[in-house]
Amino acid sequence: xxxxxxxxxxxFSSFPFPIRFISSQPMPKASNIPLLQKSGSEVDGIVxxxxxxxxxxxxxxxxxxxxxxxEKFLRHPEIEDFAKKSDHIYSQSIQSPSNWERVIExxxxxRSSEHAPVDSIDPDEGxxxxxxxxxxxxxxxxxxLSSQTKGHVTHEATQRLLENGLLSAETMDKADEATIKSLIxxxxxxxxxxxxxxxxxxxxxxxYDGDIPSTLDDLLLLPGVGPKIAHLVMIMAWNKVEGIxxxxxxxxxxxxxxxxxxxxxxxxxxxxxxxxxSLQQWLPKEEWVSIxxxxxGFGQTICTPLRPRCAKCTxxxxxxxxxxxxxSPASTSRIRPKKKV
Numbered sequence: 001x002x003x004x005x006x007x008x009x010x011x012f013s014s015f016p017f018p019i020r021f022i023s024s025q026p027m028p029k030a031s032n033i034p035l036l037q038k039s040g041s042e043v044d045g046i047v048x049x050x051x052x053x054x055x056x057x058x059x060x061x062x063x064x065x066x067x068x069x070x071e072k073f074l075r076h077p078e079i080e081d082f083a084k085k086s087d088h089i090y091s092q093s094i095q096s097p098s099n100w101e102r103v104i105e106x107x108x109x110x111r112s113s114e115h116a117p118v119d120s121i122d123p124d125e126g127x128x129x130x131x132x133x134x135x136x137x138x139x140x141x142x143x144x145l146s147s148q149t150k151g152h153v154t155h156e157a158t159q160r161l162l163e164n165g166l167l168s169a170e171t172m173d174k175a176d177e178a179t180i181k182s183l184i185x186x187x188x189x190x191x192x193x194x195x196x197x198x199x200x201x202x203x204x205x206x207x208y209d210g211d212i213p214s215t216l217d218d219l220l221l222l223p224g225v226g227p228k229i230a231h232l233v234m235i236m237a238w239n240k241v242e243g244i245x246x247x248x249x250x251x252x253x254x255x256x257x258x259x260x261x262x263x264x265x266x267x268x269x270x271x272x273x274x275x276x277x278s279l280q281q282w283l284p285k286e287e288w289v290s291i292x293x294x295x296x297g298f299g300q301t302i303c304t305p306l307r308p309r310c311a312k313c314t315x316x317x318x319x320x321x322x323x324x325x326x327x328s329p330a331s332t333s334r335i336r337p338k339k340k341v
Contacts, residue, residue: 019188029163096282097259099318104287106315107298116297121155123236133211137204138167140212141197143229143236148188157184169210172201196224216242229271235289244279245292246272249299254279256303256321290317 030217097103123142127135141161146154158167160183166172172180182192200222204212210231214221218232244250254260255268260278262269269275283291302309308323316322 033155041080097257098257100283102314103257103318104291104294106318107294110314111294111297116300118151118293118296118300121151123155125155127250130167134168136208137169137172137201138162139237140200140219140225140233141167141172142226143232144193144196144200145184145187146232147193147224147229153187157187160184162240167246169204171203172197173205199223200225212237214238227276231276241285241288244276244283244288246276246279247292247296248272249296249303250292251275251297252305253299253303256308256319258320 050252073327127138130138138158142154142158145157161167161180164179166175166180166183175198177194177198180197181190184190184194184197188192203222204210213222216230216234219225219233220227225233227243228245228247232242232245234242235245246254251269251272254275258268260269260275261267262274262278269278279291280288301303302313310316311320313322314321
């Protein structure tokens with residue numbers, strides 16, 4: 001009997017509420033339903049809605065998973081971990097800040113009239129006696145030690161390694177890790193860096209015949225090496241300019257000057273790597289090398305992290321973050337932000 005005739009029988013017509021009849025087409029089997037699997041609790045090919053949703057989520061999650069735990073490279077998260085991730089998010093060119101050339105010229109004049117700590121460091125001290133291959137390895141070692149460490153501390157640690165003959169991949173690989181650790185102390189994270197130096201030396205020996213990688217991508221594969229270190233080594237060791245070296249001073253000063261922004265916002269960058277990518281969108285390439293030393297010294301003397309000396313800064317009129325000193329009966333010195341330019 002068809003469904004259309006069955007619903008008019010006395011049995012069904014006596015029900016006080018309407019009866020809905022499903023289609024006469026047979027229900028699909030569970031094996032034919034996409035993204036589903038049969039289980040013992042599924043009766044007559046019907047799968048509970050909650051289970052359907054759960055299984056679809058599990059299947060989608062499995063499809064989008066691209067890296068297994070065994071394949072993931074585990075190490076401490078650092079600023080350097082932004083390698084090669086953020087360049088693509090700045091696809092649109094950024095307009096050059098107004099008066100940036102006058103600002104740079106003003107900072108150059110201030111830098112020439114006041115000595116900064118970075119100016120007292122001679123990176124070539126003792127390096128002239130090294131062979132080209134050893135000198136490039138020494139530049140890599142010094143750059144690794146400089147991360148989150150003051151310049152003079154890095155320089156002294158590098159000199160101790162030089163005095164003990166440990167500025168080559170071969171001697172570094174043979175040296176005891178405890179010895180390296182004692183020689184580079186008190187650089188930041190010296191225990192981790194001693195381990196990384198041993199690893200780097202072994203890689204340089206096995207893959208580059210005691211030399212260092214000659215490309216940015218290969219440098220970024222070394223333990224502890226990120227964008228800032230890689231770009232610095234490319235300049236110092238290979239005389240190749242492929243990016244700006246951005247440390248904490250360059251990051252801070254660039255944001256205070258309003259030179260860098262996160263893409264799609266009017267807010268400043270949050271990391272040195274974001275600052276590097278943003279700066280490279282508009283700063284002429286001929287300024288990429290000099291901008292580091294210029295802003296580092298400026299950040300050490302005038303645009304300091306705490307209580308910047310804005311009253312002495314000759315480019316404060318172009319700085320949206322500049323402060324001016326005022327006097328009042330309650331206090332001889334107060335600080336308030338200037339009106340943005």
